[in-house]
Amino acid sequence: MHKTRVRVVEDALDANNTIARANRSDFDRAGVKVVNLMSAPGAGKTSLLERVLGDVGDVRAGVLEGDVQGSLDADRLAWLHVPVTQLNTDPGFGGECHLDANMVRSALPEIPLPELDLLVIENVGNLVCPAEFRVGEDARVMVSSITEGEDKPLKYPLMFRTCELVLINKIDLLPHLDFDVERFLCNLDKVNPDSRRILTSARTGEGVEQFRDWLVQLPAREEARV
């Protein structure tokens, strides 16, 4: 009995992945590493970026800010003097709860890729849909605030499963919460045992240096994931 090798054109019908690959090609050509940064609303994505992007050494960083409406976060990052591009999902896309590859593509003309080494895409605050859409990123990072509880990896498994790095944030509030770090890590192990984890606090600075190191040492290029 013969085994026939069939080259399957995977995801041929998936427009999002097709566009994500096009984005990825553009990022690679420009030599830009791209991080898709995700979390629930108010978990601290912007506060952590404020902490790390002010000092990333020789790395030329930029931000693409995804929000349903407004530019509050982009305005917060403006003082860092890094290029920040605002992408609103409300007027053009009907109030989408996530960024997809095509939205990111629509923003590319506004992003000075040749001037960047690192682009952080701050996704819309949401633990469900952002995880479903690759946008051409090299790596995925998510922020899980300890105020959200230990059960989140089990309730939103796709989000936690598809991230290389999980930042367990607002750790300064630990004395005031009933949050059990070990239980959270145990739940995270159930859905993504290989993920890197850093305990962080944008307020006290705990873990910020490790996050910064992780960002600037992003491996040259991982296996293509999109």
Next chain:
Amino acid sequence: MHKTRVRVVEDALDANNTIARANRSDFDRAGVKVVNLMSAPGAGKTSLLERVLGDVGDVRAGVLEGDVQGSLDADRLAWLHVPVTQLNTDPGFGGECHLDANMVRSALPEIPLPELDLLVIENVGNLVCPAEFRVGEDARVMVSSITEGEDKPLKYPLMFRTCELVLINKIDLLPHLDFDVERFLCNLDKVNPDSRRILTSARTGEGVEQFRDWLVQLPAREEARV
């Protein structure tokens, strides 16, 4: 010049609203008041329900639990000895980030409506899409945890705009955060000045009694909203 009166069949093409009205008719027929309870992940919806549903006097309450996966919250509520029905958006609906009218309709056969006066529908944790879908509710309540920051009404205006009641939760953490209650209320006024607000803490019990009173005194029937 004549003015012609045209009776417009509103939302004729909006399947969700059509189904929401059907749900509403069923709820009305059974004499059940329905609350759509929404928030970001981990804001404290289930903890507040644990606090209030244990003691709602003569009111016969039930819960419809919406989650992407699992039954963690339904399990938490089981000890209250109220009917809890679990609705997962993952297997049947492709991991939806919200409940819509049709999902709720699909769960109706499992809900003992004739035995209830009040049904609380705990939506999927998300500040965007749940607000876009009426499910046949009488009223909308959202929980905004102070750990999420003061800017949330401005970043997720539709959610805050469409709720009758906003619970500002985890107020016990106020001494440990930089959260400015007045600034939050000012932002809320910008998008929904008419909303009722209650400061709550599921941990200390602050505001729980007011929330319970609001629930059990739900007006006989508001203007049809769906």
